Amino acid sequence: MNRLFYCWPLLWIFGCGGEFSDHSLAPVAQQSVADRIDVSYREDAQAAFGDSYPVAASQETTPQPTEASRGGFINSLKSLVEGSPVYEDEDVRDGLIQRLEQAEQDLRDIRASDRRAIANASRQIRIGRAQHSPNLVLVTLPTLHFSELERMPRLAGIRNSGMLLTDCYVSAANYSVARSELLTGRFSANSSAYQNEMNLAETIWQSGYETSLIGVWPFESHPLESGFDQWTGFASPNGLIPEFPEALFTQLTRAEIISNRRDGNDGQERINGIQILTDEAVAFFNQQKNSARPLFVHIALPTLEGLERDEMLIEYNSSIGEIVDSLNETGFSGKTCLIVTGMTSNREDMEDEFESVGTLTSSASGLNEGNLRTPMIVFWGTAVARGSVNSSPCSVVDLLPTLAEIGVAKRRPNGLSGQSLLPALRNETIGAQRLFYWRNSDGGQAARRGPWKVIVPAGENQMMLFHLPDDPAEVVDVSAEYPSILKQFLAPPAQQELVEELF
Structure with missing residues (x-):
């Protein structure tokens, strides 16, 4: 009875697949891509990753x-x-x-x-204590804008069943930097003093979780030495992979995907990289549905070479839909905290509009709200109010302390830049005096504290002040009307969190 009670919101929203534009959603995969690869084709892992490639713990x-x-x-x-x-x-x-x-x-x-x-x-x-902890599933996209939610109905379904955090900020334009800050819970400028501290996966692993990465890995080190028990995916420093990759890493093995070979695939249908990872995620949830241990699964979706943005959204929408369907079918949805968010900023000159947010503008400077904000969507059964919205300022670096608290981690890293979002998930307002600071390579700067945002354009000796709740598009400069607020940004903050250069 309890399972049905917790599952019904997801089943109601995600039971109807629908269509996305003129493209039907891809059917749910029944097989892991491992069933369609030639595992006899192996390359020495060290050749693929360089000298830093480690030995798996199970082989030590x-x-x-x-x-x-x-x-x-x-x-x-x-x-x-x-x-x-x-x-x-x-x-x-x-x-x-x-x-x-x-x-x-x-x-x-x-x-x-x-x-x-x-x-x-x-x-x-x-492990014994963790048996009643929720599963943690984190899905990250390289970029995600608010206006794209309406073009991704399966993601919009999660948003309607859970909470939308409207003021979530990315920290970098560089994909590997953003992933590093997600993994460490620290802005990169604050990381050097804490190199020996546990990362996100290690923190959750220590709590008794089984930790898995399905997706892109952008670092020279290997996921198996970074707290993950399992890894299936692709190595790419910028999150970009070929549309039809010809090889896949599984643990310490690099296996060829025969159907994607340019020659000699015997007419087999090729499988794009996002579908490969989606198949792996679906197969993993099916394999683990009777697991006594809770799961932490990071599904890091890539960007596919050569695809337009509209085509990428179709792939992301289909992937997220299949992942959610699998969580429902395996019974995980009622005992899982699912988070979906973007990773990096953009420098496009565009407008990003969404009902709960208003109109956000982007500019070439990279310092406007449309450049810096990304939706963060959280579904967690009845623990998060259905269709709720929270405008507390937050960042991807907050995911480590948040997931650590949800997973009841007894040991947590020191020197974190992030803070737990658990109060925000209860619809409390947090971070009212928290300072966010950005700079670009041209010397332009921006900062936010509470509802106020200040921008100092590169090469200009002036500060523009905006009140974001009334002016999310940053059109009306109110610096002349609120000189006392402006002075708060001029004073050196006691704890300024410096974000990596954006561009």
């Missing part, structure tokens, strides 16, 4: 201590050998130093293995 073996590593004072021994007249023979001395250095590495490996064992033991305790 615990190093056995050597005789030398059981002793201490290795560095002292090296100093004695290097300075001792006994070892005048250079070859003998170098050979002994080399053995000591190997012993030192063995000792480091043993200590690292011990730390992993302690972390795993601690995690096993949390």
Whole structure:
């Protein structure tokens, strides 16, 4: 009875697929793309990712201590050998130093293995606590504008069943920077001092979740060393992949997609990259429907080369629809928090209009609301009011503390730029005095605190002030009427959160 009670909003909204323009939505996939790839075709992972490609945790073996590593004072021994007249023979001395250095590495490996064992033991305790936590599904698009919601009926359905956060800001135009800030919960300018802190996936993993990435990975490191138990997807620093990719990464294997080969595909229908990832997500939810552990799944959809924006929206709409249908069919929807948002800003000269937001303008400077805002949509059963809207200023860096709180993470990273959006999901107003700051490569600057937004155009010695609730299009400069507000932006803020250069 409880399951039916929690599931009915999604079933009511998403039960009817409908059509998008003149294009029917693609049918729900029944097979994983892994069933359609030639797994006998493998390339060495290191060749694909460079020297930083790691060994999967499941393939690691615990190093056995050597005789030398059981002793201490290795560095002292090296100093004695290097300075001792006994070892005048250079070859003998170098050979002994080399053995000591190997012993030192063995000792480091043993200590690292011990730390992993302690972390795993601690995690096993949390797995029991996490069994009643909701599943967490995060779907990210490289870019997303408010006006596009009406052209994506399946995404609009989630918005009608959950909450729309209207004042969510992206932090960068660079895709890999934006993904880094999502993963770390910090604006990039604040990240250097916290390089050893846990990231989003590691934080959720420590809480007892099974963590999976299905989609694009933009970094040189590998998802399996970044807190994810599983990865299926593509490597791309900017989120852009070929329309019909010829290879797919699954864990440590790079497999060829035979149907997408330009030669010798025997007339098979080609599969675009978004459909491949959608098939993988659907297959994953089917495989995990009886899992006793909660899931954290990040579905990072790419941009496909050569497609116009309207064509991309059709693909995104179809993918989101199939993902939601799968959550319903597997029974996950009643116990899942689903979040959909965009990642990067744009520098197009355009207007972005939506009923709950008003008209947002974009400009070549990249500093207007239309450049910086992206919809964030949250569905979480009865925990989030149906069809609700919240205008609290927020950012993608807030997702780490938010998901950590939803997942009841006991350990959380230090030095986060973000804050939990859980009060906003209860429809409270948060972040009234929080400062957001942006700059572009031309020297232009913008900042927002509460309802006020200030823009300093590049090369101009003036500040323009806008009251966003009354003027979201930033048309009426009210700096002359509110000099006291302007002075608040001139004073150095105590905790200014500096965002990466936008362009």
